[in-house]
Amino acid sequence: GIILLFAVMATAFMGYVLPWGQMSFWGATVITNLLSAIPYIGTSLVEWIWGGFSVDKATLTRFFAFHFILPFIVSALAAVHLLFLHETGSNNPSGIPSDSDKIPFHPYYTIKDILGA
Structure with a gap:
């Protein structure tokens, strides 16, 4: 999750420079x-x-390339994150086993994740 956060922030920063x-x-x-x-x-x-010793045209070209590539990387990381999340389940900070009524992941949560709801 934190890696996704930093990747999204990097994408936004690269777009800010363009x-x-x-x-x-x-x-x-x-x-x-920094x-x-x-x-x-x-x-x-x-x-x-930077592509050199100062911020220059090479920096702008690199930032444009990074800004184009990073959303694909973010999408792949989000897919892997969802896969791991649904494979192992969410965190249970209380430590109390919760074997309450559960519904299967597919198709209920698959459709929910696809629709973004």
């Missing part, structure tokens, strides 16, 4: 520079994301 105005430029500069705080790989990671 208009390439002053706000977008400085947003890209500040947020990507990654340089990661020990050992931070500066190399930032240079790889």
